[in-house]
Amino acid sequence: MLNEPEEIKKKKVEWEENTVQPALKRFLLTESPTRFYTPADVGEIDFLNQIGFPGQYPFTAGAYPTYPYRPAPRSGYQGAPGLKRTSIYAGYGSPEDSRDFYLEMRERGQKGGPNLAFDLPTQCGYDSDNRLVRGEVGKTGMALDTLRDFEVLYEAFVGEMDLDRIASNFTVNADSNIVVAMYFALAEKRGISPDKLRGTPQNDILKEFIARGTYIFPPKPSMRMVRDSIVFFNKYYPKMNINQLGGYHIRAAGATREQELAYSLAILIAYLQEGVNAGIDIDSFAPRFTINSFGGSMDFFKEIAFYRATRRMWAKIIKERFGAKKERSMIIRQVVPYCLMGNENCTVQRPLNNIARSLVGGIASALVGGPPQPYPPYDEALGLGWSLEALQITEDSARILQYEAKLTEVIDPLAGSYYVEGLTNQIAEEAMKELEKIDGMGGIVAAIESGYIQSQIAKSAYERQCRIDRGEDLIVGVNCFVGEGELEVETNRLVAHPYNPKRREDAEARQIENLTEVKRIRDNTAVIRLLNELKVKAKNNDENLFPHFIECAKAYVSLQEMCDVLRDVFGEYQSPGL
Amino acid sequence: MGKDRKIRVLIAKPGLDGHDRGAKVIALGLRDQGMETIYGGIRQTPEQIVQAAIQEDVDVIGLSCLSGAHKYLFPRVMELLKERRIEDVMVIGGGIIPKEDISGLKEKGIKEIFGPGTSVIQIGEYITANVRA
Numbered sequence: 001m002l003n004e005p006e007e008i009k010k011k012k013v014e015w016e017e018n019t020v021q022p023a024l025k026r027f028l029l030t031e032s033p034t035r036f037y038t039p040a041d042v043g044e045i046d047f048l049n050q051i052g053f054p055g056q057y058p059f060t061a062g063a064y065p066t067y068p069y070r071p072a073p074r075s076g077y078q079g080a081p082g083l084k085r086t087s088i089y090a091g092y093g094s095p096e097d098s099r100d101f102y103l104e105m106r107e108r109g110q111k112g113g114p115n116l117a118f119d120l121p122t123q124c125g126y127d128s129d130n131r132l133v134r135g136e137v138g139k140t141g142m143a144l145d146t147l148r149d150f151e152v153l154y155e156a157f158v159g160e161m162d163l164d165r166i167a168s169n170f171t172v173n174a175d176s177n178i179v180v181a182m183y184f185a186l187a188e189k190r191g192i193s194p195d196k197l198r199g200t201p202q203n204d205i206l207k208e209f210i211a212r213g214t215y216i217f218p219p220k221p222s223m224r225m226v227r228d229s230i231v232f233f234n235k236y237y238p239k240m241n242i243n244q245l246g247g248y249h250i251r252a253a254g255a256t257r258e259q260e261l262a263y264s265l266a267i268l269i270a271y272l273q274e275g276v277n278a279g280i281d282i283d284s285f286a287p288r289f290t291i292n293s294f295g296g297s298m299d300f301f302k303e304i305a306f307y308r309a310t311r312r313m314w315a316k317i318i319k320e321r322f323g324a325k326k327e328r329s330m331i332i333r334q335v336v337p338y339c340l341m342g343n344e345n346c347t348v349q350r351p352l353n354n355i356a357r358s359l360v361g362g363i364a365s366a367l368v369g370g371p372p373q374p375y376p377p378y379d380e381a382l383g384l385g386w387s388l389e390a391l392q393i394t395e396d397s398a399r400i401l402q403y404e405a406k407l408t409e410v411i412d413p414l415a416g417s418y419y420v421e422g423l424t425n426q427i428a429e430e431a432m433k434e435l436e437k438i439d440g441m442g443g444i445v446a447a448i449e450s451g452y453i454q455s456q457i458a459k460s461a462y463e464r465q466c467r468i469d470r471g472e473d474l475i476v477g478v479n480c481f482v483g484e485g486e487l488e489v490e491t492n493r494l495v496a497h498p499y500n501p502k503r504r505e506d507a508e509a510r511q512i513e514n515l516t517e518v519k520r521i522r523d524n525t526a527v528i529r530l531l532n533e534l535k536v537k538a539k540n541n542d543e544n545l546f547p548h549f550i551e552c553a554k555a556y557v558s559l560q561e562m563c564d565v566l567r568d569v570f571g572e573y574q575s576p577g578l
Numbered sequence: 579m580g581k582d583r584k585i586r587v588l589i590a591k592p593g594l595d596g597h598d599r600g601a602k603v604i605a606l607g608l609r610d611q612g613m614e615t616i617y618g619g620i621r622q623t624p625e626q627i628v629q630a631a632i633q634e635d636v637d638v639i640g641l642s643c644l645s646g647a648h649k650y651l652f653p654r655v656m657e658l659l660k661e662r663r664i665e666d667v668m669v670i671g672g673g674i675i676p677k678e679d680i681s682g683l684k685e686k687g688i689k690e691i692f693g694p695g696t697s698v699i700q701i702g703e704y705i706t707a708n709v710r711a
Contacts, residue, residue, distance in 0.1 A: 120594035120595065120645055120647075121594065123594075124594050124621075126594075132623060133593075133594065134650060135647040135649070135650025135651055135654075136593055136594050136647045136650075139645055139646040140595075140645050140646065208596070212596055212597070213595070213596010213597065213598065213620050213621075214594075214596055215596075252599070253597075253598075253599050254599050254603075344599075347694065347695055348693050348694045348695055349695050381674070381694050382676065383646075383674060383676040458599075458602045458603075458606070461599050461602065461603050462602070462603050462606045462607070465603045465607065465698060466607075468697065469607075469697045469698055469699050475695070478695040479695075479697065575619055575620065575621075577617060577619065578602055578605055578606070578617040578619075
């Protein structure tokens, strides 16, 4: 540094007295609403060790050394080779409905395999004909009960788009192994060899206990299933990604960004440990861990700093705690960083304002090395399934940020900023403190079993709501700038979303018919035998259940039938109270 | 309801939707506003909710759903209350309820729907003003 920090500090005091104070007087302010940062605030920046070059340890500046994304003419970014992206997250109704939806989107130019949303019964291990789940079948995604349903869905993916040419994404967690086993069974039936299959199950059960809620079994047997997935993929399905991690749901549930980072790291550590405990070399499976998303907020600079801190800490943990040697084991493998403004900050009031809000996230996303993703579409809060107008605006916003504002031409442009480097360090330090606390409790599984994580998140969520209700945290059009003189700008969704509302309404009835037929014509003697065998195998913790799940899938054993056996053996998770 | 008896509220999430941030925040907020709140949690069937409401002798049931299954689940709670001849419990709801669904739910007996952006204070004031004495 050319100027000594002490000299800068001295001059800053003089500036405050001689320049700021008179200005405050002139502008009738009692105190300054702004801050200013100097080199003295951040001290000596160790560029090579703390920031480094993009695409190199510690990855603070970026996961990749260059900007790898290529825009598709429609439907946003297709990614680059190796970052091949599946379609937009979608799915609804019966498998027929989802199949037809994907075919329709293909006609609109959307390539790629399915990025499949499942309904809640499927995610929670229930069949569509279970009375308990009435009203839920096919609502938040596609209903999946047996292999037959994947056979129908994947009628949209044949020939040039067969399973060896596309990648599939499955947002499923507690029963991820069963769903993936059905996918493997389908591939077997189609004569596609395991080493060609590409896909990514979310397979991140630990966050379900603390944020998202689609758990089935208690944490320990759930970790056994995670182990099964790591070992089985590593051995037989080398092109499958093992999971999609990231604290997106944790932040959306109310965690602060430091909590999100700490809990995400603690969860990562637990999963990596399963692979290590199973005797697999860290560099052999860690590169198969991916990231879904982290969370965000409207606090622009803090979210940029958060991403930088997250990349650095992620890499450090994998290198220092687990001794990884390959850089590919340490990077945050994410299709795009895309929730930087925090989806939950979208408002129902004056929904077009969400365009401005998502732009904040899109710009932040560009400045942390991603494509500018002004996400979500403005009608996020209006209901499940976006309008095509909102999707078009989102895509155009991304194009404007990249081609008109040229935001992606410089990687990590805020590197070296006295403010942002200081923020990055601060967030990393606070997250580290919370992570060490969890280490002290014996790790994330213990912290979940004790209810500690859940109560921390609920507390943060409540504190945020109190700040909103007190008017300390401002949300435009909701708790400020409302009333007389303000226009309640509304919006109409004119271009119907390709989810067919009528099909969505009667999907449940049709899927129950489908399932009844499957159960009628399958070999029910074999089903009973396979379920009995499953019970025995489940009781043996050392046995990998994947091969048996695949056998069950091929015999059209249903998702719930398998889960019920596991419920019997593993128990069901009981959530702690408030 | 005597002057000393606090308003008793059951907050629960029917169905499989696990997004419980709002439900928890409302439960904590109403507690801070002097009500006795029972947090029923997620994965409650309508039967379990009504049973808990009776057991806990609540004045208000608050239902939360973000998964789109409200059109079945909320009226089902009303049906069960009717079957058990419970008439003096106010049922309110929230979550992600599309505008076009609200009047249908009110016809089935849901007193009010509170969408995103509602302050917990607003909900507390509504309950205080409208709960059966």
